[in-house]
Amino acid sequence: MIPEIGRFCLYLALGLSIVQMAAGFVGPLRANPRIMALSQSAAFGQFLFVAVAFAILVRLFATSDFSVMVVAANSHTTKPLFYKIAATWGHHEGSMLLWVLVLALFGAAIAYFGRSMPDTFRARVLGVQGLIGVFFLLFIIFTSNPFVRLFPVPLEGEGFNPLLQDPGIVSHPPMLYLGYVGFSTAFSFAVAALIEGPAGGLWVRYARPWILAAWICLTIGITLGSLWAYSVLGWGGWWFWDPVENASLMPWLLGTALVHSALVVERRFSLERWTLLLSILTFSMSLLGTFVVRSGILTSVHAFAVDPARGTFILIILILATGGGLALYGLRAPGLPSGRVFGLFSREGSLVLNNILLVTITGTVFLGTFYPLFVELSGKDKISVGVPYYALTFVPLAAPLLLAMVIGPLLLWRKDSARGWVARIGPGLFLAFSVLILTGAATHGRNLLLALWLGLATWLIVGAALILVRRARIGQAPLADSLKLARALPMATWGAIIAHLGIGLLVCGLGGATTAKEEGVALLGPGQSTPFIGRQLTLKDVSTGKGPNFEYVRARIDAVAPGGDVIHLTPERRFYPERQSETTKASVRETPFGNLYVALGDQVTDGRWTVRFYSHPLAIWIWLGGFVMALGGVLALVGNRTQSGPRTGDSAAEVRAGSRPAPATATAPTGAEGVA
């Protein structure tokens, strides 16, 4: 009976999403406030019923109701409750329901928090959001209904992919979806703005908090996924350019570009057309990612059960949403006013460079991901698209982006001079080169790549600090004044400082872990030891035992430093009888300076064990950098919420001094001024 209630909730949610869409489009046309309000109520209702359906699915998993097909196929009574619940979204049907839940959540949140928006605009945004909801609820109901019954009811479930039995399953997919699907808001706001007609970039003011929220969640989601892969796959990798990873990276790259270009529209009334296009494209990447994962069009380690009907359905959604959005853009964009004039060497200019580079990088990732498909279609030569491809394309494009991202925030809006800029950038250049040379010398010139990476990281970290130095006039004004200025800095500026700092930390981690890593392998019997990076690694013993639904072999390994300091490591191999498969559970000791990572391999015929060990210097900063970046986003979001009242005054002096960005107000001139 309960599954039928869940199914019924999905039908009701579909009905309400149709109401939300229709009322959202019709209300503004008729200028009828009651119809527009209906769209809001429908958004709440849609969320309520999707949430109830989701809660029901969680309950079915928690109670192991094997009369429901997806539960029988993906769960098992011996599994701990924690993983029974997490299994709700560990398969195609459930994760699509999570997708729609997040979509509906954003819709309801816009209806609730968007009260400051003009009624017609909010109604249109909800209309577009409702339309996406209609598509995906139809998709779930017709091709992926999680409430389908199974008869006869099996006594036991088939179990869960053991790779997914990790705390990562609880946090990674929901966070990722909040980001991925959250970009639907960028799409909805942009399409609503295109329908409404030119509004002087006001739509960006309303859209920015939502885009930021999605960006924060996606940043955290990707970081968590990388951390998970690192600990569970057992070979010390944190990113391997898998199509599904790329599918989440592409919206992140475009979303990052969008967060920056939105800044220009909001503050300087330029780049509006481009930002509209970018908003549509960002969500299209999310849809494309969903398509790649669900259709099985590309081979991936993440692939879900493949069904051509599902692929076709999502392709149709992609064509309707992206095609529709782009067609609307094509019709409306030429009529939009051109933005304000700015020099190439200015804050705007640097943000344009940021966008060009980020979009180009997205293009190369896109090409790398889809190349196998295009090649297959053209029937020509094949190339391998793996790490070598990305090393050749991603790095040369990312390097100028990273170099430029220090320069940009220190430039003045509108127009800047090279001389003033060099004075501002000087300390960063000096420190970056010092670190480069010191690292080079410390490694006796043997690891110049590491020196380059760390020099770049210093450049980024110092560059982030320079924003603060400049804004608070540290060193130029008395300390008390600087403190006062720092305290008065807008939260958004703090957000930029912290987010840029996060990138610096990330680069530091990537540099250390890729250029200075060490790895080794040894066959060890109990009591035997091997030297590794100055430590003596000793296999103490190997024991076996039973977990809730797995059997494990656990090794105890001590890594002893010459000074006597001991690191205890316990790598495991787990065997899951219900799926007849094995997983590796690496043991990692993380310190700010580097990780010692040990994985247990096979037992050879003479009874010894293969033990693999890796040293990843500075690796922890890869993930800490990701989280710090997200924290920067949170600060910017908080700033946006607390400082979103109408701002007045457009002081050219203020703009030129760069102390405070020019505010965007509805009354400010938006007329076509042409591009210089």
Added chain:
Amino acid sequence: MTLSRKMLLAASLAPLLVFGVLAVALYFGLQQDPSTLPSVLIGKPAPAFALGPVRAGDGGFSRDDIRGKVVLVNVWGSWCGACKMEHPYLMELAAGGAPIYGVDWKDDPADGAKTLKMMGDPYVKVGNDQAGRLSLDLGVTGAPETFLIDRTGRIRYKQVGPITPEVWRGTLAPMIAKLEQGQ
């Protein structure tokens, strides 16, 4: 510089056109789902080949090595993440006596050798195909891919993506058993 109206219109419609082309490509891509598309070589003899070594001081891998045997030829690379996920299971299968041969694709032999040293070596013989010549002849679209070749040297099956316990028990093991009995 101001954009003329026509240019502006063209620039505004360009994204839609590009997307249109992409959508068509994706549509046709969906028809040729790589995991169901059989290699054009299924049922045909595997091309002749002789690959250089990956493991230092061994003889590499050539077609003569598999003459008269039922074997699996696994295409992998040290750069390939999915291969690393597949690797432990290959080790398990090899320990159980499965005849797995390796083609180290588009890879520096030194990197390939390092991977085998670190993660174990499941291959009876393994050769390096850095130029991608053999893989091209076999119609490899990505790594990992595994070909089942019978005693007469004909390709009987192509597995796209990692070999999982389901693939092994459901497809490969029964096919191998049948091919070994049949002749």
